[in-house]
Amino acid sequence: MSALLLSADKRGVVSVTLNRPQIRNAFDDALIGELTGAFRTLGADDNVRALVLTGAGTAFSAGGDINWMKRMAGYDEAQNVADAMGLAEMLRTLNELPKPVLARINGAAFAGGVGLVACCDIAVAAEEAMFAVSEVRVGLVPATIAPYLVAAIGPRAARRYCLTGESFSAAEAMRLGLVHKIAPLTALDEEVEKILSSLLDGGPLSQARAKRMIAEVAGRPVTQALMAHTSRTIAEARASDEGREGLAAFLEKRKPGFRR
Numbered sequence: 001m002s003a004l005l006l007s008a009d010k011r012g013v014v015s016v017t018l019n020r021p022q023i024r025n026a027f028d029d030a031l032i033g034e035l036t037g038a039f040r041t042l043g044a045d046d047n048v049r050a051l052v053l054t055g056a057g058t059a060f061s062a063g064g065d066i067n068w069m070k071r072m073a074g075y076d077e078a079q080n081v082a083d084a085m086g087l088a089e090m091l092r093t094l095n096e097l098p099k100p101v102l103a104r105i106n107g108a109a110f111a112g113g114v115g116l117v118a119c120c121d122i123a124v125a126a127e128e129a130m131f132a133v134s135e136v137r138v139g140l141v142p143a144t145i146a147p148y149l150v151a152a153i154g155p156r157a158a159r160r161y162c163l164t165g166e167s168f169s170a171a172e173a174m175r176l177g178l179v180h181k182i183a184p185l186t187a188l189d190e191e192v193e194k195i196l197s198s199l200l201d202g203g204p205l206s207q208a209r210a211k212r213m214i215a216e217v218a219g220r221p222v223t224q225a226l227m228a229h230t231s232r233t234i235a236e237a238r239a240s241d242e243g244r245e246g247l248a249a250f251l252e253k254r255k256p257g258f259r260r
Helices: 029-043 066-073 077-095 112-119 146-164 170-176 185-199 204-217 224-239 241-251
Strands: 004-008 013-018 050-055 059-061 101-105 108-110 122-126 130-132 167-169 181-183
Touching: 004 029, 013 029, 029 077, 050 059, 050 185, 059 101, 059 112, 077 112, 101 112, 101 185, 108 112, 112 130, 112 146, 122 170, 122 185, 130 170, 146 170, 167 170, 170 181, 181 185, 204 224, 204 241, 224 241
Parallel strands: 013 050, 050 101, 059 108, 101 122, 108 130, 122 181
Antiparallel strands: 004 013, 130 167
16 A cells, blocks of 8 residues: 555646655655655646645654664764754755645644644644643653744744643644644635635746745845845746736736646
């Protein structure tokens, strides 16, 4: 049985499903490698408009596979650093993917599973889903997920949940900013489709530029250099084929060619 399932619809929406339901979709080094490769391939595919990341069965992801962590305990420092870099590279690849990524959180998201959620652009969770940044409870540190988690929920909330390892509800995850929308499990796919519909109305190149721009301006003071950079960004968008088509379609009251 494949640990990672990919399926695409005619709109160019690709579902990326962690497929280890017997261990709550925990990941190991092999699955991390598969995810990295899939994200790179999908990110470079012009036919792909958006990704939906989810888990098979009743959980989203329980984080690291316990058997993988047992193996890591026997590694020397250099091997452990190399292994951790594999996870860090996967998370960065997901975070910087030039396509919109929506997390469909169908159940529990713990430890590294929370990191996956934080790397997605939009997150929709079942009301029943539970979350925990639980690494400290097994003597570990949520290190590779920390940049994305802190960006999502802020340092103050990260202090609480990274230090206590306590679980929290989908409603709390939404209050913190980790999740954007919650719904009963039976209505989860309906909510996902509503957001996908909005995403598919946008220009794919514009969305890629917008993701990159957000990363470039976050936390920076508005200096002359930053103003010049953002001005160049909008100027390039205006002059692009997609920008010209979008503006022309708006003025002509028709659907632009990039909308599916």
